[in-house]
Amino acid sequence: MQYDQALKVLEEADCLADRATVEAAIDRMAGVITASIGKKKPMIFCVMNGGLIFCGQLLTRLPFPLEVGYLHATRYGHETSGGDLEWKALFQADVEGRTVLLVDDILDEGVTLKALVDECLTRGAKKVLTAVLVNKQHERKVVPGYCADFTGLELPDRFVFGYGLDYEDMWRNAPGIYAVKGL
Ligand code: 5GP
Ligand code: MG
Numbered sequence: 001m002q003y004d005q006a007l008k009v010l011e012e013a014d015c016l017a018d019r020a021t022v023e024a025a026i027d028r029m030a031g032v033i034t035a036s037i038g039k040k041k042p043m044i045f046c047v048m049n050g051g052l053i054f055c056g057q058l059l060t061r062l063p064f065p066l067e068v069g070y071l072h073a074t075r076y077g078h079e080t081s082g083g084d085l086e087w088k089a090l091f092q093a094d095v096e097g098r099t100v101l102l103v104d105d106i107l108d109e110g111v112t113l114k115a116l117v118d119e120c121l122t123r124g125a126k127k128v129l130t131a132v133l134v135n136k137q138h139e140r141k142v143v144p145g146y147c148a149d150f151t152g153l154e155l156p157d158r159f160v161f162g163y164g165l166d167y168e169d170m171w172r173n174a175p176g177i178y179a180v181k182g183l
Helices: 003-012 019-037 052-059 111-122
Strands: 014-017 043-048 067-074 086-089 099-107 127-136 150-155 177-179
Touching: 014 019, 014 150, 019 052, 019 099, 019 127, 019 150, 043 052, 043 111, 052 099, 067 111, 099 111, 111 127, 150 177
Parallel strands: 043 067, 043 099, 099 127, 127 150
Antiparallel strands: 014 177, 067 086
16 A cells, blocks of 8 residues: 555544544453453464554453463455455464463454364363453354453444554554555
């Protein structure tokens, strides 16, 4: 995407959650996650690339012993509508017997997150929990009612970017969550 076009995308986008709103949501989640698994010495996986910013900001708010790794699977490539799962990196850590927390940007249909949860369970994790910054509200979840264990924000069914989420590989750095004009 051209520089000018990228600027225009952000300018024209609708801000669905500003920085203060997102950070308040992450604060709240950190409290709930600490109460839930603060004594379990969890293995926390950042789901790349979208989970990068949310996971980083969440981690500094978790005041307990934990380990961090990353997983990389994607469904979207450069498209803005669904496609097949593509695994780009898997488990550099042994999860057997561990409490695992998967941290991702958004739960859309939930195909990606559910596949990662299943993979952790197959590898012998004792318990697998999920945290997403955004839940997209619609009736197309992989299993009806499927949701993460910890959710930051409930947002409408639009294509969003910012806080780790990209629009055509741009604006993961946008300091809020924005919906693309017309999408
Ligand atoms: P799911 O398998 O839940 O349908 O798709 C999850 C993945 O698709 C997310 O982790 C994210 O990478 C991508 N995705 C889904 N909806 C959006 C969106 O609105 N914006 C962006 N940037 N990515 C999305
Ligand atoms: Mg993702």
